[in-house]
Amino acid sequence: MGQKDSSRILDALHSRRDLVNQRLTTHLDTIGPAHLSDASNHLFIAGGKRLRPVVCLIAAETIYNQDLSPFPYENLLDYSGSSINMLDAASSLELIHIFTLIHDDIMDDDDLRRGVPSVHQKFNINTAILAGDILYSKAFETLGRCAEYSSNVSYALTSLATVCSDICEGQALDVQFGNANLVSIEDYLQMIELKTGVLFAESAALPAQLLGQPPEVIDALYTYGLLAGKAFQIYDDLLDLTTPSSTLGKQRGSDLSEQKQTILTIHATNAGVDLSSFVQEGDSSPSESDMDSLVEALEDSGTISYVHGLSQDLSIQAKQQLEILPSNHSRELLSDIVDLFCQRDH
């Protein structure tokens, strides 16, 4: 993907992100009292790509398949003529995402998020628990109010709830893997499917659920999101090791120094690489040169090319799912997003 292509896609993402931010602000403003509001808004204000709601909006454009400018996100008509506010639906996905970040940061004792102190660091653990909890319920409220009450809305709400249960199970597996010596690649892939994949899946499928699209369209979009989400996560694991800290915006190799299992550590261990020789126990910031040596070892063991290949395979499979959808600019954008996030440098 060329520089020009990338910036064209990024522009498309940013214009939709700005719409999502406006709408999210309205929903976050309903939270009280003040200290809970501040804590709930903290990571939203810190930034973020809003990739999940943006994917939701683009999926809505794709299946709506009408070349309208401006696109009427707040007033999309389902088959029965009922109006749906897709910006509200999209907002619910980011509210869930921020809730998971806040609670995960407590569990992983991560101090930094989006370049600012994590919520439990900035406030305290109790406030962070409660901020996550209220974002959780606000997500369901927001989705529930995106349209007149209808069977499509109850389907979408139940689907989002199921996704949230999956995310919790994924997080529980992730914590469990942290203490386990041997995790198989299959188990790891299952974990990231639950922890990361299903929310991307729901992000892509939600407009089809709300607009009453046929099951095969809902399934295709869900699978697209699931595969793309897994590809993103695996590619992220790779970048965490291969990108200099200065470019990454956080400590390079932090997964490794926190002794977290990733697809790289699992593959490398299976291939006989002694990871402990590169990072000392309790060393929270491994040096760039240690990391460079490690990357070299992972290249020799075939780990880098295995993981890179897997993320590319998943990307291709994700994009294939889109073939069932109407062919239009927005469908192309759904495809381009996958390439952008699985070929980026950081």
Add this chain to the structure above:
Amino acid sequence: MGQKDSSRILDALHSRRDLVNQRLTTHLDTIGPAHLSDASNHLFIAGGKRLRPVVCLIAAETIYNQDLSPFPYENLLDYSGSSINMLDAASSLELIHIFTLIHDDIMDDDDLRRGVPSVHQKFNINTAILAGDILYSKAFETLGRCAEYSSNVSYALTSLATVCSDICEGQALDVQFGNANLVSIEDYLQMIELKTGVLFAESAALPAQLLGQPPEVIDALYTYGLLAGKAFQIYDDLLDLTTPSSTLGKQRGSDLSEQKQTILTIHATNAGVDLSSFVQEGDSSPSESDMDSLVEALEDSGTISYVHGLSQDLSIQAKQQLEILPSNHSRELLSDIVDLFCQRDH
């Protein structure tokens, strides 16, 4: 209320509680992996009255208004002939309740709950956060699946989500009041309405929402639950001080020694009682005789009779809401429950 009346009402509650427990077991069994399942089941296994789901079932019987034995909770027909599983709907309320207990115990650092160690004590804080989170989403899943997807289900789901946001705000106010010197009785009543009242309100209103009853029926049941919930909480505050520890099953006066604001401490402080003279700072278990002296002082200040009177007033107002409903045995039971819980000794 006589001994005989009480035991008749308790029998009626227990038979419905047993049905709820059976159904809840099925839903809790879907949680994995093992350690998350254990933590999520911990407080359910420890016991509990299941008062919220039981109120839901009795409200369903009242508005269904058919003398059927056994009552078909799992197959109630709404106005359009769609089948609703009210045991699933009722279960969702207990799942929400247990979630709030688990997270509140972390925030309040309470070690005991339902006679067993709290979840974060038995497991750890991270597992307790996650157990609460998954019970939260399971509640929405369970409610979402109580019927074919319909507009009534989406209305009920959105209403439950709104109630959860209120609960979080109530908990935030409760934490905030802990650090405040002056809390008014109005502010305190607003806090318990959010923290405790709204879930009782939703418990009573949920069957009417799902069965597509007219707004005035939904509102009456919601208000019944809201007032009854506040009456229960205020009466609980009273019992915490006036009942011996051995009968209470927990430390008598624990609210006071934890320096929590309750309606009693607020009224007494306003009336010029110096509460600090009865409990030493850091004294986690005030003696029975200290508590007896305090109760005497609160009788002199008019606090006991004020709080008792308020809980009785709220009870009467709650029961008046029921007049709009069909007159039947179940309606009487909704009324009797209020008396039972606002006249009990412990």
